[in-house]
Amino acid sequence: MKMTVAENGVLASNKFKSKRAHRSLRPSAMWLVMPGVVFLAVAFVVPLLILLSQSFYDEGFTFRYFAMILASPSYLAVVWITLRMAVLATAATMLLAYPVSCYLMLAGPAMRSFIMALIIIPFWTNILVRCYAWMAILQRRGLVNTFLTDQIGLIDRPIEMVYNLPGVLIGMTHYLLPPAILILYSINHNIDLRIVGAARSLGASPSRAFRHVFLPLSMPGIRAATMLVLILSLGFFVIPALLGGLKDMTLATLINVQFTESVDWHFGAAISMVLLVMTLVGIGVYYQALSKTKGGKQP
Amino acid sequence: MKMTVAENGVLASNKFKSKRAHRSLRPSAMWLVMPGVVFLAVAFVVPLLILLSQSFYDEGFTFRYFAMILASPSYLAVVWITLRMAVLATAATMLLAYPVSCYLMLAGPAMRSFIMALIIIPFWTNILVRCYAWMAILQRRGLVNTFLTDQIGLIDRPIEMVYNLPGVLIGMTHYLLPPAILILYSINHNIDLRIVGAARSLGASPSRAFRHVFLPLSMPGIRAATMLVLILSLGFFVIPALLGGLKDMTLATLINVQFTESVDWHFGAAISMVLLVMTLVGIGVYYQALSKTKGGKQP
Amino acid sequence: QETVVFAGFGGSIMAAQRKVYFDAFEKETGIKVIDVPDSGLPKIKAMVNSGNVQWDVANTLGMYVHQGIKENLWEKLDQKVVGAAGIPKELRNDYGIGNAAYGQILAYNTKLSGGVNAPKTWADFWNVSGKAGPRGLFDGPRYILEFALMADGVAPKDLYPLDVDRAFASLDKIKSKVSIWWKQWPQVPILLSSGEINMSNMSNARIQDIVATEKVPLEIVWNQGLMTVDWLVVPRGAKNPANAMKLIAFMSRPDLQAKFAQATNIGPVNADSISLMSAEEQQKLPSVHYKNGEMGLVDDAWWAENSDKMIQRWDSWKLK
Amino acid sequence: MNPAVEFNNVSKSFGNFVAVRDFSLKVENGQFVTLLGSSGSGKSTSLMMLAGFMAPSGGHISIDGRDVTELAPHKRNIGLVYQNYALFPHMTVAANVGFPLKMRHVAKAEIARRVRSALEKVHLDVFADRFPAQLSGGQQQRVALARAMVFEPAILLMDEPLGALDKNLREEMQVEIKRIQRDVGITTIYVTHDQEEAMSMSDNVVVMSKGQIEQAAPPAQLYERPRNAFIAQFIGSANVIPGFVKSNEGAKSFVSETGTTIPLQMHGAVEEGARKAAIVRPERIRFGTGNDSLAVPAVVESVLYGGTMIRYATRAGEQRIDVVAVNDGGAPRQPGETVHLIWEPKDFLLVDATAN
Amino acid sequence: MNPAVEFNNVSKSFGNFVAVRDFSLKVENGQFVTLLGSSGSGKSTSLMMLAGFMAPSGGHISIDGRDVTELAPHKRNIGLVYQNYALFPHMTVAANVGFPLKMRHVAKAEIARRVRSALEKVHLDVFADRFPAQLSGGQQQRVALARAMVFEPAILLMDEPLGALDKNLREEMQVEIKRIQRDVGITTIYVTHDQEEAMSMSDNVVVMSKGQIEQAAPPAQLYERPRNAFIAQFIGSANVIPGFVKSNEGAKSFVSETGTTIPLQMHGAVEEGARKAAIVRPERIRFGTGNDSLAVPAVVESVLYGGTMIRYATRAGEQRIDVVAVNDGGAPRQPGETVHLIWEPKDFLLVDATAN
Numbered sequence A, B: 001m002k003m004t005v006a007e008n009g010v011l012a013s014n015k016f017k018s019k020r021a022h023r024s025l026r027p028s029a030m031w032l033v034m035p036g037v038v039f040l041a042v043a044f045v046v047p048l049l050i051l052l053s054q055s056f057y058d059e060g061f062t063f064r065y066f067a068m069i070l071a072s073p074s075y076l077a078v079v080w081i082t083l084r085m086a087v088l089a090t091a092a093t094m095l096l097a098y099p100v101s102c103y104l105m106l107a108g109p110a111m112r113s114f115i116m117a118l119i120i121i122p123f124w125t126n127i128l129v130r131c132y133a134w135m136a137i138l139q140r141r142g143l144v145n146t147f148l149t150d151q152i153g154l155i156d157r158p159i160e161m162v163y164n165l166p167g168v169l170i171g172m173t174h175y176l177l178p179p180a181i182l183i184l185y186s187i188n189h190n191i192d193l194r195i196v197g198a199a200r201s202l203g204a205s206p207s208r209a210f211r212h213v214f215l216p217l218s219m220p221g222i223r224a225a226t227m228l229v230l231i232l233s234l235g236f237f238v239i240p241a242l243l244g245g246l247k248d249m250t251l252a253t254l255i256n257v258q259f260t261e262s263v264d265w266h267f268g269a270a271i272s273m274v275l276l277v278m279t280l281v282g283i284g285v286y287y288q289a290l291s292k293t294k295g296g297k298q299p
Numbered sequence C: 001q002e003t004v005v006f007a008g009f010g011g012s013i014m015a016a017q018r019k020v021y022f023d024a025f026e027k028e029t030g031i032k033v034i035d036v037p038d039s040g041l042p043k044i045k046a047m048v049n050s051g052n053v054q055w056d057v058a059n060t061l062g063m064y065v066h067q068g069i070k071e072n073l074w075e076k077l078d079q080k081v082v083g084a085a086g087i088p089k090e091l092r093n094d095y096g097i098g099n100a101a102y103g104q105i106l107a108y109n110t111k112l113s114g115g116v117n118a119p120k121t122w123a124d125f126w127n128v129s130g131k132a133g134p135r136g137l138f139d140g141p142r143y144i145l146e147f148a149l150m151a152d153g154v155a156p157k158d159l160y161p162l163d164v165d166r167a168f169a170s171l172d173k174i175k176s177k178v179s180i181w182w183k184q185w186p187q188v189p190i191l192l193s194s195g196e197i198n199m200s201n202m203s204n205a206r207i208q209d210i211v212a213t214e215k216v217p218l219e220i221v222w223n224q225g226l227m228t229v230d231w232l233v234v235p236r237g238a239k240n241p242a243n244a245m246k247l248i249a250f251m252s253r254p255d256l257q258a259k260f261a262q263a264t265n266i267g268p269v270n271a272d273s274i275s276l277m278s279a280e281e282q283q284k285l286p287s288v289h290y291k292n293g294e295m296g297l298v299d300d301a302w303w304a305e306n307s308d309k310m311i312q313r314w315d316s317w318k319l320k
Numbered sequence D, E: 001m002n003p004a005v006e007f008n009n010v011s012k013s014f015g016n017f018v019a020v021r022d023f024s025l026k027v028e029n030g031q032f033v034t035l036l037g038s039s040g041s042g043k044s045t046s047l048m049m050l051a052g053f054m055a056p057s058g059g060h061i062s063i064d065g066r067d068v069t070e071l072a073p074h075k076r077n078i079g080l081v082y083q084n085y086a087l088f089p090h091m092t093v094a095a096n097v098g099f100p101l102k103m104r105h106v107a108k109a110e111i112a113r114r115v116r117s118a119l120e121k122v123h124l125d126v127f128a129d130r131f132p133a134q135l136s137g138g139q140q141q142r143v144a145l146a147r148a149m150v151f152e153p154a155i156l157l158m159d160e161p162l163g164a165l166d167k168n169l170r171e172e173m174q175v176e177i178k179r180i181q182r183d184v185g186i187t188t189i190y191v192t193h194d195q196e197e198a199m200s201m202s203d204n205v206v207v208m209s210k211g212q213i214e215q216a217a218p219p220a221q222l223y224e225r226p227r228n229a230f231i232a233q234f235i236g237s238a239n240v241i242p243g244f245v246k247s248n249e250g251a252k253s254f255v256s257e258t259g260t261t262i263p264l265q266m267h268g269a270v271e272e273g274a275r276k277a278a279i280v281r282p283e284r285i286r287f288g289t290g291n292d293s294l295a296v297p298a299v300v301e302s303v304l305y306g307g308t309m310i311r312y313a314t315r316a317g318e319q320r321i322d323v324v325a326v327n328d329g330g331a332p333r334q335p336g337e338t339v340h341l342i343w344e345p346k347d348f349l350l351v352d353a354t355a356n
């Protein structure tokens, strides 16, 4: 019985907290946020509706365009390719960005500025330019292969690193790292390191203090960054087109071709719809998984 | 004398704090961050150097390409146009994103999810698709103008909202809002609202509590978001090309054309360099301004 | 001041257009030419529909001219002003006029595939074991279907209407053997000269350009090439239609087209231009090789009709 | 005149958990009222509701007769010292303290002057330019104190404002708080867990337990006439002897649960058989000799040395009885020694055995 | 045997500001040592250096004879209660308390058992599934306490671990801490601002002021033989009368700065003319009558009612003298009343007038 009370208390009080914050600030904030909310309604919802309505409205209501997508197994394959590519790129990006963002927290201010510059500079570089640079580096007679075969003699035959999925992933990860690091760092550096220190003093080795305390505390950052990266990676078309192979076709590429080559609004809109629904489902699954691991961890 | 001691104490202890955090975590974190740092070095520095070196190396060291850029007044004009456009878009984005992110903090969880969805959904929509939607909405016989002239009769002649700078800014802002809101919200919702409450109880009206307490506490989020938005907005080429007028040509468009039509590495790299230096200067100015306002505010 | 806005493809082509056509036009007529890059059908369509047309003359693919006619995107040309008798009938109509000819050809690296290994036909390209070396092909149906048919034995003059099934069947044979299915044209000269690939389809001007500037060992096979033509049109509702007609007429002049061809190796459309050039220069132009019967002409009307279907089929084929 | 502050059946639940229940309290203008109670008894929650940061789940709160249950916090003119300080991390100490003045549009020079004087009072004038993170716990607390008092609010709420301070500083601050409170006539509601502090500073002390008020009374009354055993033990210390009243041939006596019978003297109407608790304060017990007729013999079990005082735990039969004696510098009693405990009959109180 | 903890000339500066200076201290195995000192005197800083979260600016720290100045925090086997609790906000109370056990690979069932028992000891068993943000200040502090003690570390550092608790709970926790400390033999360094707590719990008390040690001694010694006026005032309360020693025909007497002459009895070697401070504890002063030859006449200025005790502020000439009397239930003296203060000669101490 006691337990039940306490548990209910927890649940209820979580709710309570947001309500509280709500009330104590609401009168203050309303006038501040009104322009934003109005803008949101007008600027986000309206264009969206117009756009998406194109997918089932073409001189009358029609499911023609969706039918076209569903009828062709190749488009469904593209959906799958896009999703897989996005998830892989997101995973690679987060795995690389997270340690870098931690390192940024620990580094001195000078070192931090330096690394920040390193990270951000490529981000300013045009995506086409970067793709060509990657080709030059990764191709069969590119820098890396030449180095590995001729200089070190580590391998006999060049490794295929571009015009295939790895190539796309390298390019995408490279593109996605700066925003991921930026977000992770911005959020993580608010973490109270004294709490991590407390874990250390209670007997946690650095890695366990990291795993049990720092990592959970940095989840908001991870979540935000993953979200952004996933969304960005679902929309790529230049990188898969330039660094990918014949089969690395994404929905965005498809839309792009559709719009530049054949100016077919409706079909493009329908594909956009598919991409959108897919992303929503993906994010839903991600949060589901997240809440499960969280629930599982708590005693 | 007393003052001096205290002041020195402040300065020194700021330094100390970062050193402290540093030391207490360093042994733990080193192995965690190594892969990231190695990756950074290889994956960021090398392509960057290759790329940028092209701008002054073409079978020998040369300033030819920079000279080309500097010699042509039109390129300099493009630099100026790009910079102005980026700054305006960033300002518009931040002004709209900030209130929305605040509103997200105050909204209940259901409302929050709903708004988040509204914000993020357009972000998944391909940029080309969005540009065309904007054209449909903003053009002379578009939705907005039709509404204003025919429905309300507010104006006689349609307002020119697209194929000019406002059109570009609308498109860019629309594109930039979701990441800006996402970052702002992620960082702002860590702010301890009790401290804002304290300001209220000490006699601050909602707006002053906001200005003197919430706003300064949200500066890290503003800084991160502005940075990201500025960087993104310097690299646009689709939006200015589609929604802009004849004069809204950006460096990125220039690079894009340069690379899709003729691979002039050297010239492209030189333009990239210009974009890069420009961004660095811009960010430098931003931080300078920021630290000044901050310094001025402190008693 | 009077102006006329010209929307082109940007880059080096437009730089050459500026030098050869626009500067001269400004001098002669006093009308200022504003040149903007990134001409594309979607934007034209959006502009025309919105009634706010920014461009007076647009440089566009022949295929789009036909599509645009169907969608009523163009102003009728004022034939009295445009004139240009030297431009053949098949390359002009009421709404547009051909302006520049490109050769879609097979290019190869002589150092890697020279001598006996040099390809002479698309069949050679398809014959991977006979003429070894990594190949590249454009990732898209346009031109590639034609090449596939020629590789399968169809003569250039018998291409249209394309036997699509046969073309894809032919493509199946080489699908896994092409090492790079490229998407961006400027990639290819670099890939060829660096030896990433030995041979690929390409446009003649890009190859000739890189050979001239970088002295790389690349060679063009004109035989079984295709000629494509870029057209000039006036978007409906253009603000300066009169000036547009003048500019089109100016750009159709044989002397200027010859000059342009000399600068870029992009072929003139005006038949009278050829004689204004040396024999050596002529050998570099698709227009000449087309006339010799080595090359076929792309059927823009067929493509305008079938492009969407072909793209979809291409996408499906890719993923099979 | 309306009371400065009035709680009217206020309650607050977090889900199923009731943190404050039926809280009713009137605080007159200029009064100093202290909330005293064990950890988690709802003191902070009550203050937060008064300050406007939590909405009551039920009941009403009024200030000067005006219902403020729905009023915004900044319109209440309440100075607040948070239990967790809630300093502005981005402002210097001086800016923190000057904040409420700035919000009231006080002139700059005047702000500087008043901030300086407030900081002097809490001995932090040399730290004016530091940031909160660079201060020790006690220093931070003093900044919070200075910040709440500098603008002389109509109502001052303080949640354990001296909890992190050492005795001397604490006493000094107590004096300072009292002085300002009296001079300006600030109505003050004070939360502390230090009962001595509560006793010495307050006009009224409200003892809370489990979200409810146990007794609200002036300090002396609370000490001398606690309503029940809980209060007696909470305020000061008390030997609590549960038992019942027995009447034997007209003479009433108290029989403890452990069987000890203690004759009752001079006690008014006590029902016979009523379950009661007898209370004797340890400091009201003296060591007598075996000759004293009322002396209770006991054995010293342990001796706790406490500076000013010495605390003995003794055992009389089954009943543990604590005794506090002034450390007069003489040799203390030793564990195992037999002593005789005597007290005045008036110091032997009968109170309710159970709390609310 | 090596001392469990040894500070060797440790100092710590923040920029120009010296927070701890030349701190040297030996703590034997199993000892309970308390750091006592005014706010900002460097107590927390010293603990943080021992725990390994701050690097000393100078000096060495060793544990069991081993220099740990450079050792990582988690290798020191130190339990730590932070002044600001430092609970894990994302873990329930039970997970917080179980954390150190989990880190030591204790079996799950065993963890659950020990966590339950630890939470029972701090009366928080019903809150096991709450998160820290849902607890009151004192409840959070108790979680921190349970977390630091549950794994029975070799060394326990506690920074005001009971600061937010009420007297009863506090005493209970004191007993609990002492019990565990004794049973397991944990070497404990304790920071408190409550001198009574320090006196009753510690084997040794270290009094700090401005980053330096003023005196380190067992509690009784500190109280009975303070080294200087600062200590005397800091430990317990004291009337400090600055002045000097005068010899008049063999009889020495003390002349206060305000001119009062007090005859000295039974005092060993005191140089004549030495500037000293005389110390009399308020509770060692009784009210006598005018007949007492050594009685000092004084006027009651104010009366502070404190429950167990009554504190009088009196004035003898220019000299203020405080008197503490047990509240025996009788009528207290009234302000304005003239009283005669008497004390035993042995309670009149001469100590150094100035601190370090």
Ligand SMILES: Nc1ncnc2c1ncn2[C@@H]1O[C@H](COP(=O)(O)OP(=O)(O)OP(=O)(O)O)[C@@H](O)[C@H]1O
Residues within 6 Å of the ligand: B009, B010, B013, D133, D134, D135, D136, D137, D138, D139, D164, E014, E017, E018, E019, E037, E038, E039, E040, E041, E042, E043, E044, E045, E046, E083, E193
């Ligand atoms: N980061 C810092 N920068 C500058 N000075 C600091 C910093 N941290 C602490 N100090 C100063 O060091 C001195 C000692 O601080 P410490 O926290 O050790 O005090 P303390 O004895 O624990 O006090 P309290 O009882 O108030 O907690 C204080 O004067 C404090 O202002």
Ligand SMILES: Nc1ncnc2c1ncn2[C@@H]1O[C@H](COP(=O)(O)OP(=O)(O)OP(=O)(O)O)[C@@H](O)[C@H]1O
Residues within 6 Å of the ligand: A009, A010, A013, D014, D017, D018, D019, D037, D038, D039, D040, D041, D042, D043, D044, D045, D046, D083, D193, E133, E134, E135, E136, E137, E138, E139, E164
């Ligand atoms: N957000 C919350 N969710 C659930 N219970 C809460 C919450 N906040 C406080 N409580 C509970 O309400 C009760 C009263 O809390 P409150 O903070 O008022 O206690 P307090 O009297 O101030 O105690 P302390 O002296 O320890 O600060 C406590 O039992 C606490 O656990």
Ligand SMILES: [Mg+2]
Residues within 6 Å of the ligand: D043, D044, D045, D083, D159, E136, E137, E138
């Ligand atoms: Mg509280």
Ligand SMILES: [Mg+2]
Residues within 6 Å of the ligand: D136, D137, D138, E043, E044, E045, E083, E159
């Ligand atoms: Mg401290």
